[in-house]
Amino acid sequence: MTTPQPERAVVVGGGLAGITAALELADAGLGVTLIEGRPRLGGLAFSFRRGDLTVDNGQHVYLRCCTAYGWFLDRVGGRHLAPLQDRLDVPVLDVAHPGGPRLGRLRRSALPVPLHLARSLATYPHLSLAERASVGRAALALKRLDPADPALDGVDFATWLGRHGQSARTVEALWDLVGVATLNATAPHASLGLAAMVFKTGLLSEPGAADIGWAHVPLGELHDTLARKALASAGVRVETRTKAESLSRTESGAWRVEVSGETLDAEVVVLAVPQREAHDLLPHGALDDPGKLLDIGTAPILNLHVVYDRKVLRQPFFAALGSPVQWVFDRTESSGLTGGGQYLAVSQSAAGDEIDEPVAALRARYLPELERLLPAARGAGVRDFFVTRERTATFAPTPGVGRLRPGAHTNAPGLYLAGAWTATGWPATMEGAVRSGFSAAGAALAVLGRTHAHPLQEAA
Numbered sequence: 001m002t003t004p005q006p007e008r009a010v011v012v013g014g015g016l017a018g019i020t021a022a023l024e025l026a027d028a029g030l031g032v033t034l035i036e037g038r039p040r041l042g043g044l045a046f047s048f049r050r051g052d053l054t055v056d057n058g059q060h061v062y063l064r065c066c067t068a069y070g071w072f073l074d075r076v077g078g079r080h081l082a083p084l085q086d087r088l089d090v091p092v093l094d095v096a097h098p099g100g101p102r103l104g105r106l107r108r109s110a111l112p113v114p115l116h117l118a119r120s121l122a123t124y125p126h127l128s129l130a131e132r133a134s135v136g137r138a139a140l141a142l143k144r145l146d147p148a149d150p151a152l153d154g155v156d157f158a159t160w161l162g163r164h165g166q167s168a169r170t171v172e173a174l175w176d177l178v179g180v181a182t183l184n185a186t187a188p189h190a191s192l193g194l195a196a197m198v199f200k201t202g203l204l205s206e207p208g209a210a211d212i213g214w215a216h217v218p219l220g221e222l223h224d225t226l227a228r229k230a231l232a233s234a235g236v237r238v239e240t241r242t243k244a245e246s247l248s249r250t251e252s253g254a255w256r257v258e259v260s261g262e263t264l265d266a267e268v269v270v271l272a273v274p275q276r277e278a279h280d281l282l283p284h285g286a287l288d289d290p291g292k293l294l295d296i297g298t299a300p301i302l303n304l305h306v307v308y309d310r311k312v313l314r315q316p317f318f319a320a321l322g323s324p325v326q327w328v329f330d331r332t333e334s335s336g337l338t339g340g341g342q343y344l345a346v347s348q349s350a351a352g353d354e355i356d357e358p359v360a361a362l363r364a365r366y367l368p369e370l371e372r373l374l375p376a377a378r379g380a381g382v383r384d385f386f387v388t389r390e391r392t393a394t395f396a397p398t399p400g401v402g403r404l405r406p407g408a409h410t411n412a413p414g415l416y417l418a419g420a421w422t423a424t425g426w427p428a429t430m431e432g433a434v435r436s437g438f439s440a441a442g443a444a445l446a447v448l449g450r451t452h453a454h455p456l457q458e459a460a
Contacts, residue, residue, distance in 0.1 A: 006029055006030055006031040007029075007030050007031070007266075007267045007268065007448060008030065008031045008032075008033075008254075008265065008266040008267055008268070009022075009025045009030045009031070009032045009033070009266050009267070009268035009269070009270065009444070010032075010033050010034075010035065010255070010257045010264050010266040010268070010269050010270075011025070011032060011033070011034045011035070011269075011270045011272055012035055012244045012247075012257065012269065012270065012271050012272060012273055012281070013035075013036060013043070013270075013271065013272035013273040013418070013419070014034055014035070014036030014038070014040075014041040014042070014043065014238070014240065014272075015041075015042065015043020015044065015045075015272060015419070015433060016042070016043060016045065016069075016072065016223065016430055016433035016434050016437065017043075017272040017418040017419045017420065017433040017434065017436045017437040017440070018034060018036070018043075018270065018272030018273075018418065018437065019034070019041060019072075019223075019227050019230075019231065019437070020068075020072060020418075020433070020434045020436075020437025020438060020441070021270045021272055021416075021418050021437040021438075021440045021441045022034045022231060022234075022236045022270075022437075023075060023230060023231065023234055023236070023437075024437065024438065024441035024442070024445075024452075024455070025268065025270075025441050025444065025445070026231075026234035026235050026236045027234060028441075028445050028450050028452055029450070030268065031235070032234075032235070032236045032237070033236070033237045033238075033239065033264055033266070034231065034236055034237070034238050034239070035239045035240075035242040035243070035244060035257070035259060035264075036238070036239070036240045036241075036242065037240075037241065037242065037243035037244075038240060038241070039240050039241050040220065040224045040240060041223060041224045041227050041228060041238070041240070042219060042220060042222075042223030042224045042227070043223070043433070044057070044058075044390055044393060045057070045058075045060050045219050045223055045430060046219055046220055046223060046224065047218035047219050047220030047221070047224075048220075050384075050386065051384075052336065052337075052338075053307075053335045053336055053337055053343065054218040054220070054334075054335055054336050055218075055305060055331075055335060055388075056215075056218060056219045056220075056331070056334075056345070057219075057303065057388045057390065058301055058303040058345075058347060058388060058390060058393070059214070059303065059327065059329045059331075059345045059347040060214065060215070060219060060430060061181075061212050061213065061214040062082070062212075062213050062214070062429070062430055062431060063202055063209060063210050063211065063212060063213070063431075064084050064208045064209055064210070064211040064213070065201050065202055065205060065206075065209035065210070066213075066429070066430070066431035067431075067456055068431050068434040068435045068438065068455075068456060069429075069430045069431045069434050071434065071455050071456060072430075072434045073222065075230055076222065076226040076227050076229070076230040077226055077229070077230065078221070078222040078226045081215060081216055081217045081221065081222060082213050082214060082215040082216065082217075082222065083213060083216065084211045084212065084213035085211045085212050085213070086211070087107065087108050087109075087110075087208070087211060088106065088107060088108040088208075088210045088211045088212065089105060089106075089107045089108075090105065090106040090107075090212070090317075090318075090319060091103060091104075091105055091315050091317075091318040091319070092104045092105065092106060092126060092173075092177065092318070092319045092320075092321060093318055093319070093320050093321065093373055094125075094126050094173070094320075094321040094322050095320065095321070095322045095323050095372050095373055096321065096322020096323070097126075097322065101373075102125050102126065103125075104123075104124050104125040104126050105120065105124075106120055106124065107119075107120045108120065108207055108208070108210070108211075109207070110207060111207065112207060113204055113205065113206060113207060114136075114139060114140070114143075114204060116207040117203065118136075121135060121136065124173075124174075126169075126173040126174075126321060127169065127170060127173055127174065128169075131167055131169060131170045134164075134165045134166060134167070134170060135166070135170060135174060137164065137165065138161065138164040138165065138166055139199075139203070139204065141164050142196055142199055142200060142204065143200060143204045145192075145196045145200070146196075147193050147194070147196040147197035147200060147425065148193070148425065149193065150193075150402065150403070152191070152192040152193035152196060153191050153192070153193040153194075153399065153400060153401070153402035153403065154191075154399050154400055155191070155192040155193075155399060156187070156188055156189065156190060156191070156192065156399045157175070157179065157187040157188075157190040157191070157192050157195040158171065158186075158187035158188040158190075159188075159192075160192050160195075161175060161187055171187055172321065173321055175187055177319055177321070178198070178199070178202075178203075179195060179198065179199075180326065180349045180350050181319075181326070181327060181347075181349055182198045182202070182427060182429070183195060183198060183397045183427050184299045184301060184349045184350055184393065184394045184396075184397065184427070184428065185299060185349075185350050185396065185397050185398070186350055189350075189396070189397075189398055190397050190398070190399075191397050191398060191399045191400070191401055191402060192399070193402055194397045194401075194402075194426075194427050195397075197425060197426065197427070198427060214317075214329070215334065216333065216334055217334055218334060218335070239259075242259050242260065243259065243260065244257050244258070244259055244273075244281060245258045245259060245260065246258040246281070247269065247271075247281050247282070247283060247415075248283060249283070250265060253413075254266060254267055254414075255267070255268070255269045255414055255415065257269060266414075267414055267448070268414050268415075268416070268444045268448070269414060269415050269416070270416045270417070270418050270437075270440045270441070270444065271415070271416070271417050271418070271419075272417075272418035272419055272436075272437065272440070273419065274392065274419065274421070275293040275294070275296050275395070275419065275421045276293065276294060278293060278417060278419070279291075279293040279294055282410070282415075283412060283415075285411055285412065286410040286411055286412040286415055287406060287410055287411065288411065292403075292404045292406070293404070293406070295404050296395050296396070296401060296404045296405065296421055297395065297396035297398060297401075298391070298392035298393070298394065298395060298396055299349075299350060299352070299392075299393060299394050299395070299396040299397075299428075300350075300351050300352055300355040300389065300390060300391045300392070300393055301347070301348065301349050301350075301351060301390045301393035301394070302348040302351035302354055302355050302362075302387065302388075302389055302390075303345055303346065303347055303348065303387070303388045303389075303390075304345070304346040304348065304362060304366050304385070304386075304387055305331075305343070305344075305345055305346075305384070305385070305386050305387070305388065306343070306344045306346065306366075306367070306370065306382060306384070306385050307337065307341055307342070307343045307344075307382070307383040307384040307385075308341055308342045308343075308344070308377060308380045308381065308382060308383065309340070309341050309380060309381035309382075309383055310340060310341060310342065310376075310380050310381075311340075311341075311342045311376070312342055312344070312370075312374045312376040312377040312380055313328065313330055313342065313344060313374055313376070315330070316329065316330050317329040317330065318373075320373055323369050323372065323373060324348075324365065324366070324369060325346055325348075325366065325369050325370065325373060326346070326347060326348050326349060327346070327347045328344055328345070328346050328347075328370070328373070329344065329345045329347065330342065330343070330344060331343050331344065331345045341383055344370070346366060346370070355389055355391055356389075359385070359386070359387050362387055363385050367382065367385070393428075394420070394427070394428030395420065395421040395428045397427050397428070402423075405421060405422055405423040405424075406422055406423060407422065407423045407439070408422065408436070408439040408440040408442075408443040409443055413447070414444070414447070416440040416441075416443050416444050417436075417440060418433075418436040418437050418439065418440035419433065419436055420432040420433040420436060422436045422439070424436050424439070438454065438455060438456075442454060
């Protein structure tokens with residue numbers, strides 16, 4: 001008696017969404033092939049070599065509330081390599097204060113929500129007493145919003161903040177300080193629905209939700225090296241430098257994915273690629289209005305990398321006010337830098353005005369700013385200064401984007417969509433990418449009649 005062959009799946013795209021979908025499908029018993037056009041896995045959260053350094057293309061963090069990305073770290077065996085803070089603690093340095101630079105901190109206590117941030121807010125030096133009180137009132141109003149309400153998607157966050165008494169200074173020193181880093185947009189350009197989701201989940205759900213975690217090793221070790229090991233252990237065939245050229249139906253009703261030099265047939269296909277690439281691969285009729293995918297805008301992130309000849313920053317990271325600098329992270333140890341210097345990564349979100357500026361212009365602008373923020377950098381030698389640019393780092397979280405984001409299902413049986421740009425309810429984060437992989441795999445397995453427990457329900 002012949003043993004029936006396992007149902008087959010092809011996952012197109014080796015970012016976090018594709019890796020997650022492939023692992024979930026393989027764990028359920030499907031024969032899975034994952035193809036990725038780049039020579040590595042990890043999508044837009046990757047590492048590369050520059051001389052003796054291993055450099056991340058950009059600084060990526062996650063929060064304790066990012067349970068799906070936490071699952072991913074556990075699944076690939078990398079949780080210990082990307083630890084979380086014991087408690088939220090963000091140094092915020094304002095160098096434009098008339099009385100001279102001021103350092104404040106956003107910290108939480110062990111008290112229940114919303115008291116966990118009350119003491120920090122009460123002593124936050126970058127806002128007046130009246131502004132601090134207004135933040136508390138706005139936070140309570142925000143807590144009453146339902147981020148899934150479609151009406152919120154059509155309103156910009158700045159308009160809502162203005163209606164709730166938030167001054168321009170309050171937006172700059174608090175709401176945008178968090179929002180730009182998580183949404184990749186300033187308040188006027190961010191959907192209220194997505195902003196409410198970020199702030200409700202991160203700051204108003206449970207005391208530890210906003211504790212920050214980040215990789216203490218190069219991202220490539222997590223998203224490529226360890227991910228490949230996990231995929232191999234699950235039986236997934238991984239083919240990098242392999243791009244899907246077309247997608248069609250076979251006479252038997254299966255899917256056929258054409259790649260260079262090979263044809264892959266499968267009962268399930270997951271397109272885990274950027275929205276424009278998905279649009280180009282989708283067969284006719286797969287979505288009612290595929291043009292919506294092209295209407296999902298993109299937003300850039302710029303990262304500046306500075307290697308000093310000595311230590312100039314004693315904190316692991318800080319955020320800045322009164323300066324074009326947004327967030328600065330110490331990446332010395334993770335990059336493998338030796339010899340007594342220090343390597344700082346400056347992460348600039350919503351960087352549309354600067355994304356194409358020459359390196360020389362960026363160097364002339366940002367090195368003096370770092371000296372203004374960090375007195376120890378004055379007179380320090382700069383061993384290296386370089387720039388990484390992700391022009392389409394995230395989808396743009398503009399008002400109205402929610403109606404453009406498709407779910408995992410398509411009109412074509414056996415064809416599913418994944419990616420942070422799909423309808424995850426989250427902005428374009430590593431968390432959203434992993435959740436989209438869960439959704440695509442779960443949808444496929446449900447149609448195939450395979451019992452499948454959601455990974456986060458299993459972990460609960």
